[in-house]
Amino acid sequence: MEIKELEKVQHAGIFGTLSQLGHEQVVFCQDSATGLKAIIAIHNTVLGPALGGTRMWNYTSEQEALTDVLRLSRGMTFKAAISGLNLGGGKAVIIGDANTMKTEAFLRRFGKFVNSLNGKYITAEDVNMKTTDMEFVAMETKHVTGLPESMGGGGDPSPVTAYGVYLGMKATAKKVYGNDSLSGKKIAVQGIGQVGMHLVEHLVKENATVYITDIHEAKVADIVRKHGVTAVGQDAIYDLDMDIYAPCALGATVNDDTIVRLKCSIIAGAANNQLKDEVKHGYMLVDRSIAYAPDFLINAGGLINVYNEYLGHYNRQRVMEQTEKIYDTCLNILNLATREKLSSQEAAIKLCEKRIAEMALVKVSR
Numbered sequence: 535m536e537i538k539e540l541e542k543v544q545h546a547g548i549f550g551t552l553s554q555l556g557h558e559q560v561v562f563c564q565d566s567a568t569g570l571k572a573i574i575a576i577h578n579t580v581l582g583p584a585l586g587g588t589r590m591w592n593y594t595s596e597q598e599a600l601t602d603v604l605r606l607s608r609g610m611t612f613k614a615a616i617s618g619l620n621l622g623g624g625k626a627v628i629i630g631d632a633n634t635m636k637t638e639a640f641l642r643r644f645g646k647f648v649n650s651l652n653g654k655y656i657t658a659e660d661v662n663m664k665t666t667d668m669e670f671v672a673m674e675t676k677h678v679t680g681l682p683e684s685m686g687g688g689g690d691p692s693p694v695t696a697y698g699v700y701l702g703m704k705a706t707a708k709k710v711y712g713n714d715s716l717s718g719k720k721i722a723v724q725g726i727g728q729v730g731m732h733l734v735e736h737l738v739k740e741n742a743t744v745y746i747t748d749i750h751e752a753k754v755a756d757i758v759r760k761h762g763v764t765a766v767g768q769d770a771i772y773d774l775d776m777d778i779y780a781p782c783a784l785g786a787t788v789n790d791d792t793i794v795r796l797k798c799s800i801i802a803g804a805a806n807n808q809l810k811d812e813v814k815h816g817y818m819l820v821d822r823s824i825a826y827a828p829d830f831l832i833n834a835g836g837l838i839n840v841y842n843e844y845l846g847h848y849n850r851q852r853v854m855e856q857t858e859k860i861y862d863t864c865l866n867i868l869n870l871a872t873r874e875k876l877s878s879q880e881a882a883i884k885l886c887e888k889r890i891a892e893m894a895l896v897k898v899s900r
């Protein structure tokens with residue numbers, strides 16, 4: 535759903551909005567002593583407790599923060615559901631300047647709010663929340679996951695996410711080209727951060743022809759030197775003669791302006807919410823015969839990682855094995871989309887809603 539659409543929905547009033555998007559609970563957290571202003575959104579807990587990171591951002595308005603947390607928490611529900619995890623979807627946003635406001639008291643106060651939900655919401659790191667911040671949050675609540683290995687956690691989830699994206703890309707290649715080899719395919723990776731960097735390693739190993747872009751020129755130069763890949767301009771990436779476009783930086787890069795420029799046959803990347811409008815742009819891709827690997831499915835490796843940590847007895851090999859299922863799920867969704875003449879995004883959401891509806895019945899019958 536496009537942000538503008540969401541804002542329109544919100545004119546229906548907060549309860550109208552929650553009902554349209556399907557949220558269960560939204561908690562506004564305020565503490566004058568520390569200046570904390572946070573919103574915790576619990577979208578759906580049919581499959582399990584709502585898990586999702588805490589993002590700190592200098593939102594320009596409270597409306598913007600609310601829109602973000604509602605959109606992100608809904609996405610988490612789908613990510614958990616499609617990955618077969620017993621988790622619901624939630625997210626938290628903290629409004630303010632992450633460089634100046636995060637004191638120990640501020641973060642521990644936030645931890646207390648998380649704790650007051652008694653495990654219905656489980657938090658983790660997200661944008662502008664560092665491991666050291668989460669250590670303070672964890673002093674007030676045990677409902678935190680995604681902790682560093684030194685604290686008994688699973689460590690950096692990015693290599694797992696990258697592996698899932700790579701397998702989702704291969705599954706989509708199988709659907710489009712009849713075999714899943716990426717050898718010789720021209721693949722453009724937008725954003726070579728934690729995930730993009732590991733994705734490039736998989737692609738180079740498979741002899742793909744890799745192009746990269748990033749806003750950090752030094753990072754680009756480093757990866758070019760290390761892997762012999764080719765750098766392209768930040769905007770030029772959309773016009774590249776390529777087989778696969780892998781958005782691994784920002785959301786909403788698949789939109790009215792870019793779809794008409796993209797010459798690829800596949801879009802498969804790590805970024806969340808790649809389609810600016812999940813309905814309109816999902817179908818624009820169908821019309822242009824571009825296969826789209828749903829982002830919330832193929833980037834779920836990180837969630838699988840923190841879920842395993844949350845269950846206890848973390849084991850990286852088991853995490854990787856669970857992440858490997860992304861390949862089959864992706865192929866099934868692409869085939870379902872073809873059979874039912876749906877966009878792949880809609881086909882994936884349909885499967886999520888089916889699982890949630892069925893599990894709701896199982897819960898009632900307990």
Ligand SMILES: NC(=O)c1ccc[n+]([C@@H]2O[C@H](COP(=O)([O-])OP(=O)(O)OC[C@H]3O[C@@H](n4cnc5c(N)ncnc54)[C@H](O)[C@@H]3O)[C@@H](O)[C@H]2O)c1
Nearest residue numbers: 691692695725726727728729748749782783804805806836
């Ligand atoms: N890290 C994970 O496990 C994980 C899991 C699921 C989803 N994601 C999503 O995947 C994406 C990448 O995650 P990450 O952890 O690698 O983040 P990151 O911040 O480490 O990397 C993002 C990279 O994108 C670059 N970038 C920003 N704007 C750009 C632009 N306009 N053009 C080109 N490059 C640009 C940044 O400089 C940075 O190098 C994010 O959207 C994130 O939300 C990450």
